Amino acid sequence: MRIDLHIHSTASDGSLSPSALVWAARTGGLDIIAVADHDTVSGIAEAKAASQDRVHVIPAVEFSTTHDCGEVHILGYFIDPAYPDLLAYTLDAVEKRRERVRGMLARLAPYGITVTLDEVVQLAQPGTRMLGRPHVARALVQRGFVQSVGEAFDRFLGDSAPAFLPTEMITPRNAIELIHSAGGFAVWAHPRLSTLEREVDRFVDWGLNGLECYRPNAGAADIRYIEELCRKHGLMITGGSDWHGAWQGKLGDFYVNGADVEALLDAGGI
Ligand code: AMP
Ligand code: ZN
Ligand code: FE
Ligand code: FE
Secondary structure, eight states: OEEEEEEOOTTTTOSSOHHHHHHHHHHTTOSEEEEEEETOOTTHHHHHHHHTTTSEEEEEEEEEEEETTEEEEEEEESOOTTOHHHHHHHHHHHHHHHHHHHHHHHHHGGGTOOOOHHHHHHHSOTTOOSOOHHHHHHHHHHTTSSSOHHHHIIIIISTTSTTOOOOOSOOHHHHHHHHHHTTOEEEEOSOOHHHHHHHHHHHHHTTOOEEEEEOTTOOHHHHHHHHHHHHHHTOEEEEOOOBOSGGGOOTTSSOEEGGGGHHHHHHTTO
């Protein structure tokens, strides 16, 4: 069984619509995928409808959370996408992310870069709910201000670059609680080892259920470290590609096996 537990669609900053994603997963030989868009569940219904039970779609979400030490991404698996508090959160997040993009665009103006929020929205893919830095980066490319998305991040939008603004929407603790009340399991996405080492006890106290371990290009030593931490704390191990589009390779080239992520699949009743 081939599984990818971390994929983005055009509901956030992925390049394929949820139904195209399901098709690409099938073509790429995947049996189970989790559609885990940033701060939204708006792609899940379309992905489920397109899957026709040929690809199993796990409903998921990836929360951008604000922690003392910076941004931490928390994945929620097997959440109920119709859970009212979750929907209310995502509606609020749409507005907050729009305001953040507006703020980043204002920070670009002194560099002679004049792009409006409307232009970013118009240049984004149809169906995009949740705006983020990749949409701004693509707009800068399309308007000819930079040559590539990479250059946009390097010069303007990266974490230490001049136009960057953090997302400030929810704490890890509240995200874990929201995931639980929506019936799901909370997993720390692509943890940085130094942060993980320092913070894991607190996150476990807050009810964290797992750690994302298997990723494209993950080092063997890092994998061993996270596996050991999961054993020690009774956490579930997950893995996924964090695929956003073709520039990251072909969907399905990276996958985990059922045995690798058995605890999560069991927890979700698969
Ligand atoms: P945001 O949630 O708006 O802060 O955007 C984060 C997203 O930007 C990530 O999920 C990646 O898809 C993308 N991203 C972050 N850093 C880079 C980079 N250096 N080059 C290209 N894309 C990036
Ligand atoms: Zn992303
Ligand atoms: Fe992430
Ligand atoms: Fe992601």
